[in-house]
Amino acid sequence: MKQPAFCFHFQVLAVAALAGLVWLMPQTTSQSKTLPTNDHGMVAFAQSNRRTDSRRSGPVKRPIRRTALINALRINGLSTAELVREIERRGVDFSLTPDVEEELLAAGATPEILLAVGANYRGTVSADATNNETDAPTPNPPSEPSTSSRLSGTPIRHPPPKPPEPDYDDVFEQGLAAVRADDFDLAIRHFTTAASLQPTNPRAFSMLGMTYLYWRPDLAAAESNMRRAMALGGNAIFRVRHDHDGFFSTFCVGSLFISANDITFRADDGEHTFAATRDIIREVKLNSFVGSEYGAFHIKVRSEQNKVKNFNFAPGSNQRYEAELAVRLYDAGQEMNRLYRD
Structure with missing residues (x-):
């Protein structure tokens, strides 16, 4: 039986439309791989780059607090050059106001130390920013329990996250605070911990030598730690x-x-x-x-x-x-x- 002419034309159009759709599909797929062109997409892309750069540069160091600097000055256990280097490396979380300058001078600050403090104000850094896990990738969520686990009712236990490792600067400052509080056994524990965290950093060995010489008299331990500090450049x-x-x-x-x-x-x-x-x-x-x-x-x-x-x-x-x-x-x-x- 002969088909009507309009049915033939409809079939031709349908085939052409299907072919066009097939031709468009690869183009759509390739376009989905290009960078987003809208403002929200570009912001997301920039934030992703900043997170990557942050992970590459490591955790943010917390600036030196005023109390910690005053403790170091009062104990007089770090040379002027060492204090200036630490201030330049970490910055301080306080401004050099006239009152603060007077307080630092009373604690024994020299002009070089005051100059370093004034030039290295960095504000405060939150505890989250100083955590060793700063900007770390979000861990994968726990997978769904298998069918056999669900059926048996066996709970799935995931290991707890590891606590962040102690920070050398924090532990060292705790040692200085213990010295100021005349708790010299605690000071030795803190300085010993700091020395184990960074065995090539001389500061903890210097303070161990000083503590053993004057506050927990042990001449052999004092000399051993002093020699170690000097050998490391301290x-x-x-x-x-x-x-x-x-x-x-x-x-x-x-x-x-x-x-x-x-x-x-x-x-x-x-x-x-x-x-x-x-x-x-x-x-x-x-x-x-x-x-x-x-x-x-x-x-x-x-x-x-x-x-x-x-x-x-x-x-x-x-x-x-x-x-x-x-x-x-x-x-x-x-x-x-x-x-x-x-």
Whole structure:
């Protein structure tokens, strides 16, 4: 039976429409792979990039709090150079207002430390931002239990998430706070933990040496940790009195920092400082006369006019063994310095 003409034309149109649809499908698929062109899509794409960059750069470090910096200044267990480096590395979470500047000066801050604080204000960082899991990818949700598990009624237990590892700077600051609270056993535990977290960072070893020397007397442990700190580029710390008149009738109290490269001193009030690199130090020896009853020792330094200046220091304990330890570590630092140069 002959089909009507209009049915033939309808079939042709239907075939053509189907072919066109098939031809469009690959184009639609390829277009779905292109970047979104609307504003919401571009924002999402940019945020994704920022998350990736954040994961690549690691967790955000929490800036130094004012109380932590004041603790470090009061203890005088970090040299001026070390404090400036830490402030530049981490920043501070407080502004250098006139009141804050006065407080830092009273704690023993030097002009270099104040300058670093003023130039490195970074505001506060939330606890979430400092967590080691910052911007980590969202873990996959737990899979549905299998049919056999559902039927048997056996509960599926997923392991709890691992707690974040302790942060070196946080643990170190807890050690400083323990020293300020006269809890020296706790301070040793915190500094020991910090040293285990970063075995190549000298700061915890420096503070362990200082704590064992003065607050939990153990000369062998003190010397061992001081040598370790110096070998890592840090300091051995000694509490001393700096003579002003040649008789120790007037003096200032502060910390002497002996490293493989130099010797520096900062008074507790921040007003008197001393710095000499090994190439201009002529002698470090025990005194036979000035302050000998206090176990004093001297450092002779060549000045710019090629003259020699003499600086006398008495150990905080007034004991000769402490001065002998300072001289012994200075001599050991000379060998370390040669190894660094070679």
